[in-house]
Amino acid sequence: xxDFLTFRKWEAIHGxxxxxxxxxRWIESSKETQVFLNHxxxxxxxxxxxxxxxxxxxxxxxxxxxHEILKVNPVLATLATGTGKTLVMASVMAWLLCxxxxxxxxxxxxxxxxxxxxxxxxxxxxxxxxxxxIPPEYAAIRKSIRPSIIDGFQNLANLRxxxxxxxxxxxxxxxxxxxxxxLKFLLDNGGSIAIFNDEAHNTRGPEYKRTxxxxxxxxxxxxxxxxxxxxxxxxRPESHEIYSLSVVEAITGSYKNNSHIDRRYSRYPRxxxxxxxxxxxxxxxxxxxxxxxxxxDQSSGQILRVREIDWDDLPRKKNLQxxxxxxxxxxxxxxxxxAWKRKIEVATDRxxxxxxxxxxxxxxxxxxxxxxxxxxxLNPLLVVDDETEYEKSELREAAAKLGSVESPYDSVVxxxxxxxxxxxxxxxxxxxxxxxxxxxxxxxxxGRGLRLIRRNGCEGDRNVQxxxxxxxxxLGLDYxxxxxxxxxxxxxxxxxxxxxxxxxxxxxxxxxxxxxxEQTVTREDLLKLLEVPEPQPIEMLSFERSLELLDQAxxxxxDYRPENLIFVEVEIEGIKRFRPQRPExxxxxxxxxxxxxxxxxxxxxxEQTKGMILEWARDLSQxxxxxxxxxxxxxxxxxxxxxxxxxxxxxxPDMDSHILYAISLSIPxxxxxxxxxxxxxxxxxxxxxNG
Numbered sequence: 001x002x003d004f005l006t007f008r009k010w011e012a013i014h015g016x017x018x019x020x021x022x023x024x025r026w027i028e029s030s031k032e033t034q035v036f037l038n039h040x041x042x043x044x045x046x047x048x049x050x051x052x053x054x055x056x057x058x059x060x061x062x063x064x065x066x067h068e069i070l071k072v073n074p075v076l077a078t079l080a081t082g083t084g085k086t087l088v089m090a091s092v093m094a095w096l097l098c099x100x101x102x103x104x105x106x107x108x109x110x111x112x113x114x115x116x117x118x119x120x121x122x123x124x125x126x127x128x129x130x131x132x133x134i135p136p137e138y139a140a141i142r143k144s145i146r147p148s149i150i151d152g153f154q155n156l157a158n159l160r161x162x163x164x165x166x167x168x169x170x171x172x173x174x175x176x177x178x179x180x181x182x183l184k185f186l187l188d189n190g191g192s193i194a195i196f197n198d199e200a201h202n203t204r205g206p207e208y209k210r211t212x213x214x215x216x217x218x219x220x221x222x223x224x225x226x227x228x229x230x231x232x233x234x235x236r237p238e239s240h241e242i243y244s245l246s247v248v249e250a251i252t253g254s255y256k257n258n259s260h261i262d263r264r265y266s267r268y269p270r271x272x273x274x275x276x277x278x279x280x281x282x283x284x285x286x287x288x289x290x291x292x293x294x295x296x297d298q299s300s301g302q303i304l305r306v307r308e309i310d311w312d313d314l315p316r317k318k319n320l321q322x323x324x325x326x327x328x329x330x331x332x333x334x335x336x337x338x339a340w341k342r343k344i345e346v347a348t349d350r351x352x353x354x355x356x357x358x359x360x361x362x363x364x365x366x367x368x369x370x371x372x373x374x375x376x377x378l379n380p381l382l383v384v385d386d387e388t389e390y391e392k393s394e395l396r397e398a399a400a401k402l403g404s405v406e407s408p409y410d411s412v413v414x415x416x417x418x419x420x421x422x423x424x425x426x427x428x429x430x431x432x433x434x435x436x437x438x439x440x441x442x443x444x445x446x447g448r449g450l451r452l453i454r455r456n457g458c459e460g461d462r463n464v465q466x467x468x469x470x471x472x473x474x475l476g477l478d479y480x481x482x483x484x485x486x487x488x489x490x491x492x493x494x495x496x497x498x499x500x501x502x503x504x505x506x507x508x509x510x511x512x513x514x515x516x517x518e519q520t521v522t523r524e525d526l527l528k529l530l531e532v533p534e535p536q537p538i539e540m541l542s543f544e545r546s547l548e549l550l551d552q553a554x555x556x557x558x559d560y561r562p563e564n565l566i567f568v569e570v571e572i573e574g575i576k577r578f579r580p581q582r583p584e585x586x587x588x589x590x591x592x593x594x595x596x597x598x599x600x601x602x603x604x605x606x607e608q609t610k611g612m613i614l615e616w617a618r619d620l621s622q623x624x625x626x627x628x629x630x631x632x633x634x635x636x637x638x639x640x641x642x643x644x645x646x647x648x649x650x651x652x653p654d655m656d657s658h659i660l661y662a663i664s665l666s667i668p669x670x671x672x673x674x675x676x677x678x679x680x681x682x683x684x685x686x687x688x689x690n691g
Contacts, residue, residue, distance in 0.1 A: 004236070007078065007244040015260060018065050022262065026061075029068055032099040037061070039135035040091065050131050052091060054265045055245050055255055056084055060091045062242040063223060067101075074195075074222035074239040080250040081227040082272040082425075082451035086121050087131060089196050092223055093164070094133035096194050097141045102221060103191030107166045110199045113399055118166050118198070119149045125164075150182075160189060173207045174214075183214055194221040197237075227447055230440055247443065247450070248484045251275065252500040270502060272450040273467040277481050278339060280331055280472065281491025293435070293474045295322040296676050298363050301559055303672035306474050312437030314360060321363035324433055327679045328472070329371060333357070336431035336470040337376045340410075343428040346463050350456040352403055353428040355380075355411040358445055360434035365415050368433060372411060380411040402426065403455070425451040431470040432477075442480050546626035547637070553677035554641045560666040560673075602657040609664045610652065613638050616671050623675075 005013070021027075026034050041057055052060065059077045066072040079085050089107070096102040107122070109115040121127045125145050128134060134142045148162035150171055165186075170176045172183055186193060193215060212222070224239045227247075249255035256268035293306040298321040314320065336355055343353035355378070359365040362384050372378040381398055401407040403426025412427075427449035436442045449467040458464045469486070471477055481488050481496060488496035617634035621627045627634060639652065646663055647655050655663075 004076075004238055005240045006236075007241040010240060010242055011260060014065075014070065018062065019260070021065055021069065022061055026064075029064070030099060033064060033068060033095065035135055035137055036095050036098045037064070039137075040094075040133065052087065052131070053084065053271070054262060054268055055079070055243075055271070056088050056091070058261060059088050059243045060095070063092050064095060066240065066242050067221060072240055073220060074224060076224040076226070076229065076237050076239040076241045078226060078229050078241060078244040078246075080245050080247045080272060080450070081447035083245055083250050084271075085198065085225045085227075086118060087127060089198070089223065089225065090121070090127045091131070091133055093145075093194070093196075094128060096221065097144070098135065098138045101192070102194035103163060104186070104193045105164045105196060106172075106186065106190075106193055106215075107164070107196045108169045108172070108198060109166065110169065112168060114198060115149065115166060115168055116400060122147045122164060122166055123149055160185075169208055169211070172211050174210065183211065186215065187218055190218055193219040195219050195223070197222065197224040199226055228440060228443055245271075247272070247446070248500070251450075251484060252502055254500055270465075272452060273465045274502065275446070275450075275467050275469060275481075275484055275486040277469045277471050277486050277488040277496075278335055279470075279488070279490045279495075280335060281493065293328055293472055294325045294672065294676060295360065295364075296325075296673075297322055301556070301673065303669065303676045305672075306435040307476065309360075309435060310437065311360075311435045312441075314437075320361065322360040322434075323364045323367045324359075325676060325679055326367075326371070327682065329368065329433060330375065332431055332433060332470055332472065333368070333371060333376060336429050337378070339468045339470065340429045343468070346461075347458075349405065350458055351426050351453055352405050352407055352410065354403060354409075354424060354426045355429045355431065356427045356448060357411060357413045357431045358434060359413060359415055362415055364433065365413050368413050372413070378411050379409055380413045381409040383412060383414045399424070403453075424448075425453045425455075427451075427467070428453075429468045429470065432472070432475060435475050436477065439480065439483075442477065446480075446484070543626045543630070546624065549678060549681040550620075550627075550634075550637070550674075551641075552681060553674045554638065555645075556673045556677050557641055557645045557670055560646065560670050602660065605657060605660045605664065606653055606655075609660055609667070612664060612667045613642065616667065619671070624678075 021029075026037050029037075040052065040060075059079065063075055063077070066075045077085075077088065079088065093105050096105070107118060109118060125142075125147060128142060128145060145164055146162045147164040147166065150165060150167040167182075171179060172186075173179045174183070195212070195215065212219075222239065224237045226237065229236050229241065245255055249258070250271040251274055253268050253270040255261060255271075256263075261268075295304050295306070295309065296302070297304065299319060304322070309322070314322075336357070340353060340355045347353050357368050357372070357380070359368050365382060365384055369380050369382050372380050381402075398407070398409060402409060402412070402424045430445070430449050432445075436445075446467075446469070452459060453464050471481075471488075473490075478496075480486075485498055485500045486496070487494065487498050614631075614635050617638055618631050620634050621629065621631045642663060643649065643651055646666075647659060650659075652660070
């Protein structure tokens, strides 16, 4: 397999020669290329025309240099979500048309949502006119662009004569209905084909590779684009990475500092939203401890803390249906809704701010939807993987309207993460109700809310272009917030300030010393905008009512009966040992290996179990205010429940050693289950927030 260059390697090998080519105004290129680039990238400012931004112009020139000068194919551009990949693809198409290098353009999409978004730009060819991508010398070429959006298997006669085809990848794969016919049509009628691969990180599968191999004889050009080239399996797109624009560079505008960027532009604007992170400041609220995030598996009843879950492996465990501790969920959603309400105030009816909630499972998503409807009177759109084809069609229609004032939805709830295409600009708040494993996954989730809002004059409104993330300290995402230079608030206290100045009016002539100076910036207007409301006072549980709830919660001990545990005892009759060039050696001495304690060890085991129960009671008295100073009382209650349910009404000192052993093994998990059940009952009493 060919060695494909990363951007760093491409820059080290070709960077200096490329820069001389660019600064020399493309003198080594064809006449057609020079006419095209002089039109698209003129010297000086052209008033009243939309132009490519610096990073888009940089990407276009690197594509041209790689193809025309280096003779390299395929190429990859890594462009952060929301930085204008569609315009870059359109400008490359315009160049290929002007230089007569391709007759047909095939744009591959990962799913129907992305295809529908591209449809808005390509169906009428408006992107070519809006940015004046075709020079006057080649005006006739504009009329030759005839787009076709493939919604399903179409009559091939209807495709004849079209030269800009936007389709899902599977529609050109042999294993799907109509895929073979679509491929044959292109091979017979497509002429020279240029392939544009949107969201290219999804294209390492054998079916897609087979499609490329089939089209290889007709295609001398392929352009891959993605925001996240790295995958969880460490596989990258099989193409040479010629440009990379990171999320933090796009957020801060610091891409102007890169050695490879053209410094002749007057402005290097911030390209996507800034990020503000909010966390709850309360670790304990009345009767409930909120310092950790816990989940319950609905099928097994097992209680898991956020750091005990293998989040990378979770999507493969469809039977693991995690739901969040309802008290913690309500706290996180409360913060999210408060932030969302402030976004509504800022929007002033120009658009409809959206709250995006991410959950660990279908059961968890439905739990969140139920709470959002009942507690916060929201109207969420639920997006999960078990929709029928009809429901998928309904979702596509709903996705197209999200963010407009006509949309009935104010929020979206998803399992895992929303697929590509759901990165709606009006997503203004993201609430995290699950943990993360791979940093890549965290980046992809974040990307769903980074696009700038451009409706109704919002583009220049700085307060609008802020994405709020509702986080929890237990999720352990400090590394991510540092990487993207986010402002982090815990309650109304700043616990991480920004380090890179947000300078939207940076001039190309700024000195390197000023550009690279480390700065700390805290925006007062932002702090005021996202001020976290003080928690409302709550009534304390009475001691008597607390005992009733604890008694109910302790009933879950029945799930841990000793007979449900399996003990293994291994008996070895003898051992044989073999060594090269020596006689076989045997031992008939019997060995018995067992984890079950002997009767003589019962006393020690009794003391150990008693100590574990006492520690449990002490923990309850410290976690829950109504139980303060009641450790001994709680010990007696827990002991009685254990003796009654697990011991078959046998007192702890009189239990058999194997029963004691089973109980001691189960107590850590029983504690978590009881805490979960108790918190759920307290939540049902509506003690977390009044009102």
